[in-house]
Amino acid sequence: MPDPEGSVLVAVINSPTDLTRVRDEGWYRIPVARAPKPLASDYLALYLTAAFGEERWAVRHYAEVYRYQVMERAELLPSQPDHPRARELYYCLRLGPLQLLERPVPSRSWKRVTFIRTSMDRLLVASDLRGLRATVGSADSRSRTSPPEPGGGEHQWSPEEWRGVYA
Numbered sequence: 001m002p003d004p005e006g007s008v009l010v011a012v013i014n015s016p017t018d019l020t021r022v023r024d025e026g027w028y029r030i031p032v033a034r035a036p037k038p039l040a041s042d043y044l045a046l047y048l049t050a051a052f053g054e055e056r057w058a059v060r061h062y063a064e065v066y067r068y069q070v071m072e073r074a075e076l077l078p079s080q081p082d083h084p085r086a087r088e089l090y091y092c093l094r095l096g097p098l099q100l101l102e103r104p105v106p107s108r109s110w111k112r113v114t115f116i117r118t119s120m121d122r123l124l125v126a127s128d129l130r131g132l133r134a135t136v137g138s139a140d141s142r143s144r145t146s147p148p149e150p151g152g153g154e155h156q157w158s159p160e161e162w163r164g165v166y167a
Contacts, residue, residue, distance in 0.1 A: 002062070002099075002120045006042035010059055010116035010123075010132060013046045022046065022063065023098045029076055032089040036115040041065055044093055045101075045123055047113050059105040059132075062123065064096035105129055 011028065013019050022028050028044055030036075045062040048055050074086040107113065107129040118132040126132050 002043060002064070002124075004119070004121040004124065006120040007040070008043045008045050008062065008118045008120055008123050008132075009036065009039070009041035009065075010045045010047055010113070010118060012049060012113055012115075013052075014049050015051050019046065019048070019052075019061075022061075022095065026063075026095045026097075027076075028093045028095060029073070029090045030093070031085070032070065032091060034114075035091055036117070038117075039068070039091060041117070043120060043123075044095060045118075047107075047116075047129075055104075057107045059123070059129065060101055061098050062101065063098050065093050066096055067094045068092070069094065103127075105132065 011030065013022070018028075028046075030039070042065060043062050044065055045059050047059050048057070050056045069092040070089055071092050072086065073083060073088050073090050074081050076090060076092055077083070080086065101123070103124075105123065105126045105128065109128075109130070113129070116129070116132050118126075122132050
C-alpha cells in the first residue's frame with residue numbers, strides 16, 4: 001500500500017516502448033536540462049499520451065522511486081550511440097515495480113502535460129488531472145533547492161539522501 005502522504009511526480013510516457021522499459025527494466029529518464037524543480041519524489045506516476053490509443057490522456061500507473069542517478073543518454077540507451085542527444089545528461093529514476101491505479105486519472109481538458117507535482121492521496125482520489133494540482137502553501141507544493149548541475153559521471157541518490165542534501 002503506498003504512503004498516502006508520499007510526494008508524487010506525474011511525468012509523461014510518449015511511447016509504448018518507454019512504458020515497457022519502465023515495467024521491465026525499472027527505470028525512467030528525464031533530461032537534466034528539462035527536469036522539473038524540485039525533482040525529488042517518493043513516487044513517479046505516468047501520464048499516457050495519444051500513442052496509447054484508448055488508454056491515452058490519463059494517469060494509469062505509478063511506481064516507488066528507489067534512487068536517482070545522473071548518466072549520459074548513451075549509457076541509458078546503448079543501442080542508440082549516434083542519437084543527437086547521446087552525450088546529454090539525464091536523470092535516471094530507478095523504480096520499484098510498476099503498479100496499476102485502481103481508478104485511472106483522465107485528462108478531461110488538458111492533453112499536453114509535462115510534469116505535475118502532487119501527493120499520493122490526491123492521486124488515489126482524483127477524478128480528473130486538474131484534481132492533482134497542489135495548492136499554494138500546501139505540503140505538496142513546498143519547494144526544495146534544485147540540485148547542482150551534474151558534472152558528468154554517475155551519481156546516485158536515494159530519495160532520502162536527495163532530500164537531506166537538497167532540502
